[in-house]
Amino acid sequence: MRRIEAILANLFGVIFLGLAAVVTIETLSRKLFNFSLQGADELGGYALAVGSTLAFSLALIGRNHIRVDVFHELLPRRVKAALNWLSIVLLAAMAILFVAVSLRVLQESLEYRSTAQTPWATPLIYPQSAWYAGLVIFMLVAVGFAARATWLLAKRRIDELNEAFHPRSSKEELRQEIEDYRQRSGAEPKERP
Amino acid sequence: MIVSATLVAFALMLAMMLIGIPIAVAMLIVGMGGGVIAYGMPFINSVASVIWGVQNESLLTAIPMFVLLGELLLRSGIADRMYLALSAWLARLPGGLLHTNIGCCALFAATSGSSVATAATIGTVALPSLHQRGYSMRHALGTLAAGGTLGILIPPSVNLIIYGSLTNNSIGKLFIAGLIPGVLLTLLFMAYIFATHVGRDAGLVQPEAEVPLAQRLRLLVHLVPPLIVFGVVMGSLYFGIATATESAALGVSIALVFAWRSGRLSLAMLQTCFHQTARISGMILLIITTAFILNLTISLTGVADALTKWVTSFGLTAISLLFALIVFYLILGMFMDVLSMQVATIPLTYPIVTALGVDPIWFGVFIVLMCELGMITPPVGMNLFVVHGIRPDKGDIRDAIWGALPYALMMILFTILLIFAPQIVTWLPERM
Numbered sequence: 001m002r003r004i005e006a007i008l009a010n011l012f013g014v015i016f017l018g019l020a021a022v023v024t025i026e027t028l029s030r031k032l033f034n035f036s037l038q039g040a041d042e043l044g045g046y047a048l049a050v051g052s053t054l055a056f057s058l059a060l061i062g063r064n065h066i067r068v069d070v071f072h073e074l075l076p077r078r079v080k081a082a083l084n085w086l087s088i089v090l091l092a093a094m095a096i097l098f099v100a101v102s103l104r105v106l107q108e109s110l111e112y113r114s115t116a117q118t119p120w121a122t123p124l125i126y127p128q129s130a131w132y133a134g135l136v137i138f139m140l141v142a143v144g145f146a147a148r149a150t151w152l153l154a155k156r157r158i159d160e161l162n163e164a165f166h167p168r169s170s171k172e173e174l175r176q177e178i179e180d181y182r183q184r185s186g187a188e189p190k191e192r193p
Numbered sequence: 194m195i196v197s198a199t200l201v202a203f204a205l206m207l208a209m210m211l212i213g214i215p216i217a218v219a220m221l222i223v224g225m226g227g228g229v230i231a232y233g234m235p236f237i238n239s240v241a242s243v244i245w246g247v248q249n250e251s252l253l254t255a256i257p258m259f260v261l262l263g264e265l266l267l268r269s270g271i272a273d274r275m276y277l278a279l280s281a282w283l284a285r286l287p288g289g290l291l292h293t294n295i296g297c298c299a300l301f302a303a304t305s306g307s308s309v310a311t312a313a314t315i316g317t318v319a320l321p322s323l324h325q326r327g328y329s330m331r332h333a334l335g336t337l338a339a340g341g342t343l344g345i346l347i348p349p350s351v352n353l354i355i356y357g358s359l360t361n362n363s364i365g366k367l368f369i370a371g372l373i374p375g376v377l378l379t380l381l382f383m384a385y386i387f388a389t390h391v392g393r394d395a396g397l398v399q400p401e402a403e404v405p406l407a408q409r410l411r412l413l414v415h416l417v418p419p420l421i422v423f424g425v426v427m428g429s430l431y432f433g434i435a436t437a438t439e440s441a442a443l444g445v446s447i448a449l450v451f452a453w454r455s456g457r458l459s460l461a462m463l464q465t466c467f468h469q470t471a472r473i474s475g476m477i478l479l480i481i482t483t484a485f486i487l488n489l490t491i492s493l494t495g496v497a498d499a500l501t502k503w504v505t506s507f508g509l510t511a512i513s514l515l516f517a518l519i520v521f522y523l524i525l526g527m528f529m530d531v532l533s534m535q536v537a538t539i540p541l542t543y544p545i546v547t548a549l550g551v552d553p554i555w556f557g558v559f560i561v562l563m564c565e566l567g568m569i570t571p572p573v574g575m576n577l578f579v580v581h582g583i584r585p586d587k588g589d590i591r592d593a594i595w596g597a598l599p600y601a602l603m604m605i606l607f608t609i610l611l612i613f614a615p616q617i618v619t620w621l622p623e624r625m
Contacts, residue, residue, distance in 0.1 A: 006464070013467030016261055016445075019254070023442035027435050044251040044438055048478075051257060052248045055475030064472040065215045065479060070528055070573045072213040083213050090218045094483075097225075101241040131248065167213055170309065170575055174582045177313035180465065184270050184457075 005061050008137075012054045019047045042118045046127040053134025056095075057141045065091065067167035081158045084165040085149050092146035095139040099132075106132055195499045199541075202227055206537060216533045217483045224487030231494050240486055247485045248478070251438060253358055256481075257474040258441035259349045262426075262448055264466040266304045266419065267314065269452035274415040275300050276318050281404040281412050288390035290323055291336045292383055298340025299379040300416075302347040303423045309579055312341035316583040324585045332386075334584060335596025338576040339382060342565035342604075345531065347375035349426055349444075351477065352535060352564060354437065356557040359484060359539050363554075364437035365430040366622040370554045371561065372427070373621055378607055382600060418451040431625060477532065484536040497544035504545050511549040515612050518542060519563070519605065526567020530575060534567060535560060555618045559608065566604045569597040 026040040059065050067087060072080060106128050108114065115121040145165075152161040202223050209219035228236035247253065266272050276297050283292040294315060301311045316337050323333040345352040348368035357364040404412075426444045429435035435443060452458040491497055504514070525534050539560065546556050568576045571594045581593045611617055 005468075009464065009467045009471050012471040013261075013463060016257055016470070017449075020258065020261075020442040020445040020449075023439050024446040027429075027439050027443060031434055040439075041251045041436075044254040045249040048250065048254040048257070049245070049248040051471075052475065052478040052482075055257070055471040056479050057475070058468070058471040059473075059475030059479065062468075062472040064476040065217060066476055066530060066533060067213045067215050068210050068529060068533065068573075069213060071211055087213065087215050087218070090222075091215055094218055094221055097221075098244060101237055102244055104238060104241045105245045127249070128245065131245070170578045171582055173309050174313055174579050177310050178317055178583065180268070181273070181314050181317050184268065184273060 001061065005058065008054050008058055012051050012058065015047050015051050015054075019044060039118060039120045042116060042120060042122065046122075046130075049127060049131040050134050053131060053138055056134075056138040060091065060138070060141055060145065063165075063168045069167040069169055072167055077158055077162060080166070081153065081161050084162055085153050087167075088142070088149045088165050089146045092139070092142040095135070095142040099135050099139045102132060102135055195494070195496060196503045199496045199500060203537075203541065210533055210537070211528060216536070217479045220480070220483040220487050220536065224483060224490045227494065227496075228486075228490040231490070236490075236493075239489065243485050243489055244482060247482050250358070252364065252436075253354075253478065253481065255354050255364060255437040255441050256351055256477055257470055258438055258445060259351055259354070260473050260477075261466065261470045262349070262422070262441055262444045263304060263310075264469050265445065265448040265452055266422065267310055268462050268466050268469075269448070269455055269457040271418045271448070271451055271455060272301050272304060273314060273318065275419055276315060278412040278415040281409045285403060286383075286387060287392065288383075288386035290319065290326070290328065291332060291386045291390070294319055294333070294336040295340045295343075295379060295382045295386065298337070299343050299347060299375070300419060302344030302375075303349075304419045309341075309575070311344050312337055312576055312579040313583060315340070316580055320580075320583055321585050330584060330586065330588055331592045331596040332389075333596070334580045334593040335598070335600060336382070336386065337580045338569050338574070338593055338597040339600030339604075341576045341579070342568045343375060343379060345565060346371050346378065346558070346561050348372060349441065350561065352531065352561050353557060355477070355481065355532070355535055356539060356560055358481065359488065359536065360543050360553060360557070362557060365433075366554050366625060367557045368427065368430055368437070369625060370558055370618050370622045374558055374562070374607075374611065374618055377617065378604070381603055381607060385599060385603060418448075418455075422447050422451070433625065480532060480536055484540070488540050491540050497541065500541060501545045501548045505548065509549070511546070511551050512612060514546065514549060515551070515559070516609075518546070518559075519608060522560075522563035523566060523570065523605075526563060527570050528573050529567065530573070531564040531567055535564060552615060552619055554622055555611070555615050558618045559611065562604060562608050562611070566601055566608075569601050 022043060023040045026037045030036045072083065106125065109124040109128055114124045116124055149161060149165055206219050206223040209222065210216055225240070276293065279297050279300065280290060280293040283296055284290055286292050297315050298311055301315065319337065320333060324330065344350070348371045350368070350371060353367040353371055354364050356362070357367050422444050425447055426440045429440045429443060430437065449458070522534070525538070543556065547553055568574055571577060574597070577590065577593045577597060581590045
């Protein structure tokens with residue numbers, strides 16, 4: 001899982017750093033030399049389409065998809081477990097729904113040979129295929145998690161289920177930030193007064 | 194009929210959110226449910242084009258880009274060093290380091306969108322020294338919790354991008370509109386600290402020593418990178434040189450250069466940035482995707498119109514409606530986090546409010562102020578937990594709550610001021 005997570009995150013980062021570079025060059029050349037490469041906007045759209053689906057998976061793995069935890073904390077552990085299970089199953093159902101209905105977008109692009117309404121006239125099927133692949137990865141991750149949660153529930157391993165699928169609290173997020181800060185300031189170059 | 198159905202659906206969605214169903218799922222269930230009940234299965238087909246449409250929207254590319262910008266400045270330590278510089282300049286005012294907290298939060302806010310990261314970083318640096326020097330913990334926690342909220346008002350603000358994308362308003366204008374209220378609110382907080390501390394710093398165990406001017410000037414170097422990034426991002430937006438996404442990309446490029454110059458640009462640092470950016474943007478974008486599906490249902494079924502007619506039938510004026518909304522958001526903000534509150538309510542409140550003649554850009558700032566308030570009102574005030582979590586002494590969470598209370602009151606009064614003097618918000622964007 002860690003490997004997959006790292007690969008997805010790096011891919012995501014490279015997409016957006018690359019986009020930042022292209023857009024910076026485009027903006028500068030447009031303003032300074034009055035020369036536009038065009039299509040940076042279009043590229044941004046595709047970067048988001050692919051990047052966001054990768055990000056869905058990464059947020060899922062990191063348990064970042066927001067859940068309100070104010071009342072959750074007060075519930076008995078069995079009810080908590082039921083809600084935790086329900087949440088991941090519903091997320092998986094949502095991912096399946098996205099994949100199922102989005103297939104239509106691809107079919108239509110193929111059928112009508114749709115191209116983007118831009119100077120490039122990119123055949124839409126290319127970016128859409130990459131986007132769809134991202135959605136499928138999201139679905140696979142979500143279904144995998146839902147299966148694990150279901151298995152834990154079936155085996156009555158309630159505490160393990162709650163441990164693995166409880167809503168992420170601000171405390172956890174805080175601990176991570178403080179940890180990161182310590183590392184940063186530990187590695188601080190010697191120029192501090 | 195349609196009004197009561199809508200209110201039931203809205204209540205159902207809130208209930209699902211509050212028991213801990215993921216926000217995105219709750220919105221999708223209500224959005225899809227409503228659409229399918231009204232239009233049957235063909236509705237599902239239109240959902241597909243919404244999903245692609247949202248995710249291919251180059252406007253929304255600004256979200257991951259700004260998150261990445263904030264991460265780069267944070268993880269490379271550029272933001273951390275601002276504290277040193279500011280404390281040398283502000284610590285001699287009555288209230289001392291408390292001003293540094295607010296000022297630093299505001300500057301931090303101008304570069305990063307995450308309030309947890311802001312409060313965690315500044316709190317970790319500031320709280321131990323505040324404690325040591327004998328500052329009251331209540332005051333210290335209050336300034337940090339309140340200061341942390343400035344991040345979503347002072348641009349660049351991801352929350353303003355979300356508002357802009359949900360309501361089809363210019364992100365550039367919203368950013369520019371957030372600037373003056375953000376600065377005024379910062380000054381208001383500082384004026385309050387000044388007024389409550391003037392002549393009372395004698396009780397401090399260890400008052401601030403004056404830093405020699407030469408050294409203070411040298412420390413200003415640390416303010417250069419964040420100010421340049423902020424200047425380029427806001428300048429390019431204000432003068433129409435770049436769109437929001439482009440300005441964010443420019444900011445990312447500059448931040449990379451500064452990170453490299455500070456000797457902190459490493460593969461490990463970049464990977465942390467990528468991970469964090471992906472997680473935060475994935476969370477936001479999934480919620481936005483489902484919010485757009487809900488929006489489709491709302492616009493197709495004419496719910497917004499019906500609701501607007503219903504509300505206006507009470508003969509409310511815009512001002513009384515806004516006061517009612519302050520109460521509504523105050524209560525909602527006690528239980529919900531900022532993002533969920535925004536996406537769940539804007540599709541309903543926006544059409545009503547604008548139908549009564551309220552300026553759409555102004556309302557964006559209003560919504561964000563209400564979200565800020567929600568971050569420091571108990572029982573679920575994100576920032577209260579965060580600052581409480583980093584305090585060095587073992588104290589009660591009530592210190593943070595009481596400490597932040599004056600700031601919550603100031604935010605409400607400030608919002609009321611904006612209701613009666615909307616030009617504070619609308620003046621600058623009109624000059625773009």
